Amino acid sequence: MTVSPHSPRSPLDQPDTRRRGRRPAGEDTRRALLDAARQTFVEQGFDGATVRAIARSAGVDAAMVNHWFGGKEGLFAAAMEFPIDPAVLIEQLLAGGPDGLGDRIVRRFLSVWDTNRGGPLIALIRSASTHEESARMMREFITRVLFGRLTSALDVDRPDLRAALCGTQMSGLALVRYVIRLEPLASADVDTVAAAIGPTMQRYLTGPL
């Protein structure tokens, strides 16, 4: 069985397996939720969209959101084709302590992006430059789901500014490595990229600004 409900481990180890192979019946529920979520998040934003409304629109029970996605953030991330449950990702990143956090973030993102050449994020960047809805989705993804949660958990000063700064560096890395494909960065190995950009992320998260 290639489709499994939300678990704290499997999405990280096998980020994309849900999409391959045969599609069991449960996948229909999951897909209906994703379709409803995309529309509802675009129309109402992250705060405005309720799990109940999304489930109603999909014609399924609201408990299915927790079952398949672990909650609203997970559903949002999945709707944006982010292949990792962000709550699990953040928990794992923070588990190593604040030291070396920047390095671990760069390595983790590259491990995802390098397999899909920046895929959905690139589509979102393109879309964000013409559609306010996409810009809003990207804003809320950075602040509500990803870096904002990280800086909140770190108990640092100016958490919102730090989250936005993380957003500049990681979106710019995606742009240059996968869209512009500027050498030597486009084909640099993970160690090189982490050594160069890890300290930047570390300072944005925990250093003096």
Added chain:
Amino acid sequence: MTVSPHSPRSPLDQPDTRRRGRRPAGEDTRRALLDAARQTFVEQGFDGATVRAIARSAGVDAAMVNHWFGGKEGLFAAAMEFPIDPAVLIEQLLAGGPDGLGDRIVRRFLSVWDTNRGGPLIALIRSASTHEESARMMREFITRVLFGRLTSALDVDRPDLRAALCGTQMSGLALVRYVIRLEPLASADVDTVAAAIGPTMQRYLTGPL
């Protein structure tokens, strides 16, 4: 007269005045060169496109390129609607010495971008994600015209990697500040942005990687 030929000072002090007001006859030559340059650079890249070929395509004398744009780099920058002659910009940035260079770069870019909300760069980012020609233009702009020339002039190790890293941070800043408009970075004052991102640029240019 609002249109003036290339000079080391006026494009910096008045980056956009050439586009306003009446259009004297000389502007026809300038515009023909820009149109021919865009097409030739897209088709043949920065290295392949010769000043002679662009001038011929525009139906003007090759000396007009130096007259209006100061050379091939200046013409390329103008074709990409970069409002400053990059040779002059780099000379000015380097004149202050390597110390504080990152800070000066961030301030100078914001002074340009804040007046046009990232304008042409944003269009290029969007276009680069769908068109290889635009990706190539952006690559060559970063390496040949802007950061690559800066890192070459600095006599540092790994100049190409440093140029690409500068590209990640500055393109990501443009994306978050002007496209995604993520607060508090979108409306942060120049001092705040320079204090946060200047040290990153400084390290990418002159620090250990």
